[in-house]
Amino acid sequence: MVSQATRAPERMFARRISNALREAAAGLGAPDAGVRLDRPKDPAHGDLASNLALTLASRLRRRPRDIALDLRERLDGIEGVERIEVAGPGFLNFFLDSATVGGTLRRILATRGGYGGSRDGGGRRIMVEFVSANPTGPLHLGHGRQAALGDVIARLLEWSGWRVHREFYFNDAGRQILRLAESVRARYQQLLGHDEPIPDGGYHGEYVREIAGAFLECEGRRYEQERGEAALEAMRGFAVNELRKEQERDLAEFRVEFDEYYPESSLHSDGRVAETVRALDETGLTYHRDGAHWLQTTRFGDQKDRVMVRSDGSATYFLPDVAYHMSKWERGFHEVVNVQGSDHHGTVDRVRAGLQALGRPAGYPEYVLHQMVTVERGGEEVRFSKRAGSYTTLAELVAEVGADVARYFFLMRRPEAHLVFDLDLALDQSDKNPVYKIKYAHARLCRLSRLARRRGWDGMEGPDAPEADASLLAAPAERELINRLGEFPGFLRRAARGRAPHVVCDYLERTAGLVNSWYQAGHPTRSPELAALVEGDEPLRNARLTLAVAARTVLANGLAVLGIEAPQRMVRSE
RNA sequence: GUCCCCGUAGCUCAGAUGGAUAGAGCGACUGCCUCCUAAGCAGUAGGCCCCAGGUUCGAGUCCUGGCGGGGACACCA
Numbered sequence: 114m115v116s117q118a119t120r121a122p123e124r125m126f127a128r129r130i131s132n133a134l135r136e137a138a139a140g141l142g143a144p145d146a147g148v149r150l151d152r153p154k155d156p157a158h159g160d161l162a163s164n165l166a167l168t169l170a171s172r173l174r175r176r177p178r179d180i181a182l183d184l185r186e187r188l189d190g191i192e193g194v195e196r197i198e199v200a201g202p203g204f205l206n207f208f209l210d211s212a213t214v215g216g217t218l219r220r221i222l223a224t225r226g227g228y229g230g231s232r233d234g235g236g237r238r239i240m241v242e243f244v245s246a247n248p249t250g251p252l253h254l255g256h257g258r259q260a261a262l263g264d265v266i267a268r269l270l271e272w273s274g275w276r277v278h279r280e281f282y283f284n285d286a287g288r289q290i291l292r293l294a295e296s297v298r299a300r301y302q303q304l305l306g307h308d309e310p311i312p313d314g315g316y317h318g319e320y321v322r323e324i325a326g327a328f329l330e331c332e333g334r335r336y337e338q339e340r341g342e343a344a345l346e347a348m349r350g351f352a353v354n355e356l357r358k359e360q361e362r363d364l365a366e367f368r369v370e371f372d373e374y375y376p377e378s379s380l381h382s383d384g385r386v387a388e389t390v391r392a393l394d395e396t397g398l399t400y401h402r403d404g405a406h407w408l409q410t411t412r413f414g415d416q417k418d419r420v421m422v423r424s425d426g427s428a429t430y431f432l433p434d435v436a437y438h439m440s441k442w443e444r445g446f447h448e449v450v451n452v453q454g455s456d457h458h459g460t461v462d463r464v465r466a467g468l469q470a471l472g473r474p475a476g477y478p479e480y481v482l483h484q485m486v487t488v489e490r491g492g493e494e495v496r497f498s499k500r501a502g503s504y505t506t507l508a509e510l511v512a513e514v515g516a517d518v519a520r521y522f523f524l525m526r527r528p529e530a531h532l533v534f535d536l537d538l539a540l541d542q543s544d545k546n547p548v549y550k551i552k553y554a555h556a557r558l559c560r561l562s563r564l565a566r567r568r569g570w571d572g573m574e575g576p577d578a579p580e581a582d583a584s585l586l587a588a589p590a591e592r593e594l595i596n597r598l599g600e601f602p603g604f605l606r607r608a609a610r611g612r613a614p615h616v617v618c619d620y621l622e623r624t625a626g627l628v629n630s631w632y633q634a635g636h637p638t639r640s641p642e643l644a645a646l647v648e649g650d651e652p653l654r655n656a657r658l659t660l661a662v663a664a665r666t667v668l669a670n671g672l673a674v675l676g677i678e679a680p681q682r683m684v685r686s687e
Numbered sequence: 688g689u690c691c692c693c694g695u696a697g698c699u700c701a702g703a704u705g706g707a708u709a710g711a712g713c714g715a716c717u718g719c720c721u722c723c724u725a726a727g728c729a730g731u732a733g734g735c736c737c738c739a740g741g742u743u744c745g746a747g748u749c750c751u752g753g754c755g756g757g758g759a760c761a762c763c764a
Binding site: 153168171417427456457458460482484525527533537542543556630633644683 | 689690691692693698699700701702703704706707708710711712713719720722723724725726727728729743744745756757758759760761762763764
């Protein structure tokens with residue numbers, strides 16, 4: 114729980130106003146009215162607004178506007194409220210006095226790097242599983258989006274008081290891996306001058322040749338005549354290892370790290386898969402038909418029953434998936450978010466059904482399914498990889514636009530919306546590019562504090578900074594910015610609960626716009642009286658510098674949530 | 688055929704629990720630098736919120752049915 118001193122002032126007032134409204138409604142003959150307060154979009158509609166009169170209209174059989182006027186009569190002298198207006202069809206708009214609004218600044222300055230966080234999670238554990246690419250090639254753009262989404266959902270959860278475990282699951286045992294090994298063998302033989310084609314369904318990317326080359330360098334020609342299991346196994350292990358290392362390197366460049374890499378093969382070797390079959394058989398929900406071993410997943414809402422073990426004795430993907438999620442549960446993760454491409458959506462119902470058969474709750478695990486990514490340059494779709502065949506790799510993209518821009522662009526759209534990555538915009542270093550817009554706003558605010566100190570004025574930072582009189586910040590641009598800063602924790606909470614990083618992007622972009630407006634409004638030539646570094650009026654200057662520090666804190670915290678750097682100063686690069 | 692997602696400005700997209708004249712960026716146009724970074728700001732133009740019903744005092748938002756786009760539906764991997 115947040116302490117009384119740092120609680121959002123508007124929330125305290127919201128409760129006070131709600132109570133007064135409820136009482137007033139009772140006075141009009143409508144006890145137990147559901148009272149709601151909103152923060153209006155338009156600042157002309159006050160700091161808080163209520164639609165109570167509109168909701169009471171049908172119940173009281175009176176015109177909403179008349180009810181609103183009556184309600185206002187009954188609401189006098191609420192502490193901290195400057196005035197109440199009746200507007201539009203019957204809204205009640207509350208204007209808080211400026212000393213009250215200033216409480217927001219005190220709260221930001223008091224919590225600084227922690228401002229925006231909450232205790233939603235209460236210290237409970239939660240797992241975010243994401244990327245989970247098969248080690249059959251380099252990471253492509255879909256993985257990039259997933260890496261950014263998963264990492265930032267994890268950060269949002271950390272900010273919300275959860276203990277987060279980041280996990281990467283990889284299939285190192287299936288048929289795809291066999292094709293990979295065979296492809297490496299073909300390239301290996303080709304390098305030795307033999308004519309061996311890539312098998313059907315194999316991998317043609319240039320990277321396979323590179324792996325074969327590296328293998329040749331390590332092992333020499335000893336597998337030239339060897340056609341059996343041992344050679345294939347050696348190449349499989351080598352290739353998986355190489356590709357995993359490369360993926361980890363690419364992810365590190367992208368500033369994404371995992372607590373655990375979980376190999377599918379271990380589910381077989383440690384008996385979990387067999388154990389899962391046994392446990393499912395015990396439920397009586399399995400049966401044999403056409404030589405295969407089935408589970409009645411339809412009992413739990415799946416569209417059709419699923420095969421667990423094929424007639425040839427091999428497990429389908431479904432089975433290890435269930436075993437894997439049982440492992441998550443048994444490791445203590447009763448809250449799990451899986452971030453996956455929407456092409457996996459077909460597996461959701463059946464995995465959950467399998468887990469329900471084993472007694473896990475119906476919604477376990479939770480899924481965030483994201484749509485595909487395409488890249489455009491000059492309005493045309495581009496595919497730019499010689500190396501990876503038809504793929505566009507994450508590494509190439511990060512090399513071109515940088516990790517910060519790539520992260521932001523992957524995050525700025527709702528996961529379930531198709532994402533068009535505009536390379537022209539990504540490479541732009543002006544404020545057109547939202548990432549730069551936010552960074553510039555932050556750097557600009559840092560500069561204000563620097564300049565103030567250089568002139569011998571206090572930058573309003575540190576424990577010895579004088580208390581600012583926020584009631585002096587009455588200009589519209591200031592008032593709007595302060596209110597906006599006060600909304601940050603609410604946005605983070607909403608983003609975390611909705612697993613929706615784009616909410617943070619939207620918030621930051623708009624807030625940066627307000628910062629720029631405020632900054633520009635105080636242009637020293639045209640409006641010196643609005644300038645932050647105002648001469649001669651120390652209390653006013655201190656108040657504005659405090660606002661600058663508060664705004665910068667919010668931008669920095671928001672960027673930290675996104676895993677993006679917040680520079681003190683910007684250097685133009687080519 | 689069944690299931691999931693999407694349909695909002697010329698383009699790319701936001702629009703939490705239904706609320707006031709539907710927002711942002713890009714693109715277009717008009718202004719604003721002797722002075723804290725103009726890498727900026729202020730403003731103008733641009734909308735049958737896919738269509739049709741329904742619920743409601745009130746629908747871009749909720750319900751039903753269409754239309755259009757993407758994805759998923761195999762003992763495939």
